[in-house]
Amino acid sequence: MEWKNRADVVIVGGGIVGITTAYYLARFGRRDVVVLEKNTVCSGSTGRCGAGIRAQWGTEMNCRLGIAALDIFENLEDELGMPIGLNQGGYLLIAYSEREFDNLRKGIELQRGLGIMSRTVTLAEAREICPALDASDAVGFTYHARDGHADPFLTSFAYLEAAKKLGVSYHRKTECTGITVKGDAVTGVDTTKGHIDADVVINCSGAYSQIVAKLAGIDLPNWGERHEIMITEPVEPGVCPPMLMSFSGNYYIQQRPHGSIICGMSPSGHPQDFSNGTTWQFITEMSRVLNKLLPVTKEIRVVRHWAGLYDMTPDGSPIIGETDIKKFYHSTGYSGHGFMLAPIAGKVLAQQLTQVTPDIDLRVLDYRRFARGELIMEPNIT
Ligand SMILES: Cc1cc2nc3c(=O)[nH]c(=O)nc-3n(C[C@H](O)[C@H](O)[C@H](O)COP(=O)(O)OP(=O)(O)OC[C@H]3O[C@@H](n4cnc5c(N)ncnc54)[C@H](O)[C@@H]3O)c2cc1C
Known part of the structure; x- marks a missing residue:
């Protein structure tokens, strides 16, 4: 150059x-x-990164940015003339208390006022959207079908x-x-x-x-904050099309089109950390959460585990x-x-x-x- x-x-x-x-x-x-x-x-x-894309946010600014970004992603391959691996399986947000579900519902009011067609769904509907889901302990769910992920x-x-x-x-x-x-x-x-x-x-x-x-x-x-993430060997494609995400449950989990499951959780306490190292604790805790939500993953192997930095603000x-x-x-x-x-x-x-x-x-x-x-x-x- x-x-x-x-x-x-x-x-x-x-x-x-x-x-x-x-x-x-x-x-x-x-x-x-x-x-x-x-x-x-x-x-x-x-x-x-996990490369998830969503418009289900709780502040007006992020909702506006999120839906405008989705509009761009949906037309990006035509604009740039190259593939981006966009896959819109939606985001299924999961609440574990009435208070958390109330907050998600408030988010939906805000989102719908800004043209984001998110909605609450029942456990039965959640299982139609994600056939492998076991979330009987959840209090409520919200879903936005245009959310998804692209290949970073x-x-x-x-x-x-x-x-x-x-x-x-x-x-x-x-x-x-x-x-x-x-x-x-x-x-x-x-x-x-x-x-x-x-x-x-x-x-x-x-x-x-x-x-x-x-x-x-x-x-x-x-400040830089280290976050770990892992991907499994493939299970049957289509068992978990949406990104499963819970703020109190502290996880995001999604199946890639070829069947592998990518998932991550945040470290506690927002530590300042510039290293990209990985830990056994993460694999142990993450696997426990994954196996509980998607029992189909119980006997499968983790094929890769890595870390990256979040660029945090207060x-x-x-x-x-x-x-x-x-x-x-x-x-x-x-x-x-x-x-x-x-x-x-x-x-x-x-x-x-x-x-x-x-x-x-x-x-x-x-x-x-x-x-x-x-x-x-x-x-x-x-
Ligand atoms: C585990 C994990 C999961 C994530 N999941 C998601 C997700 O699902 N969805 C989502 O939207 N985001 C996700 N993120 C966040 C996302 O990865 C980042 O917000 C995004 O990549 C930030 O892009 P960036 O260009 O600012 O940073 P970077 O990609 O880090 O680029 C910054 C670049 O600056 C370079 N640089 C630094 N200093 C200098 C210098 N002095 N001179 C020259 N170059 C320099 C670095 O080498 C680096 O390449 C995740 C992040 C992690 C770690």
Whole structure:
């Protein structure tokens, strides 16, 4: 890839958020967009995620982002001309107390007001949607049929190839080591391959975003949190088409089209942890939950188990927008939902930077909300 010492926009971080942002910037007319990735494509959280996509959220902002992202995902293969592995088996949310079910029902009111056709379902209906389900201890269920998952590798590569065709440069093995500022505005970046002058710099470095922000003297409240996940050998395809998810039960479980079951749960206490190590405790606890909900999995083997980082914020909502340093933007803090939100987040940030009217007003996601104490607490997360 040809190295240029000047760029219109430099994006730090080449995961799904950086790649989608680059694609839409180029599509809306920004030239010389450069993405810097210290490792390789999908080496960060994107290549380690569950890749679920949903619109069943508990805050208005996430509902708006979630349904707009679904609209994009549903037309993405046509737009990018490559497969993304989209599979819409729905999300079945499971409540284990009346209080939790009330919260899910409140979420449905909000969602339906925003055009998201989620609904409550009975245990019998839940078993029609997920034939292998054993959830007689659950109090209630909600379901949205358009939710699902896509392949994070296919999606990233589809966006990246389309971005490259529009002139985007993607530099692998290129770390951003400094952000240069003159007066109150950003002027460029230092990298392991040399300096680049830039009009705009965007921090899309996921769980490392706090470190990258600090290169320009900006303090972000983000932290990296290690999450484990595993996949089993295949069982009969079609026994669990939806993503099963419970916030109090602390799990997400979904069958891939070829039969394997992918599942994860969150560590307790939101620890700060940059390692990608795995533990026996996770396999033991996760298997117990999996076997109980889907007894068909009782005698099967785990084929792979790995970990990745959530880029956490104090309210579980992302940080999108300009900082106190002019032309230095952030698109970070996506917690456990950055894969699904990346298409719409990338699109809207690119619209802001190209004077196109944004599809959604993202001003509430400004990072100064933490100092003001105006947190956007998302209830629908584990
Ligand atoms: C186990 C697990 C399950 C998940 N499940 C889901 C799910 O079901 N649905 C969903 O939507 N999301 C899910 N997520 C969250 C999702 O993976 C992330 O929110 C999303 O991938 C964030 O994308 P990103 O581009 O911000 O981060 P990343 O993919 O981590 O990309 C950031 C990149 O920045 C690079 N970088 C860092 N510092 C520098 C630097 N100084 N210079 C150059 N490059 C740098 C890193 O190498 C990295 O590749 C899950 C995450 C995990 C860990």
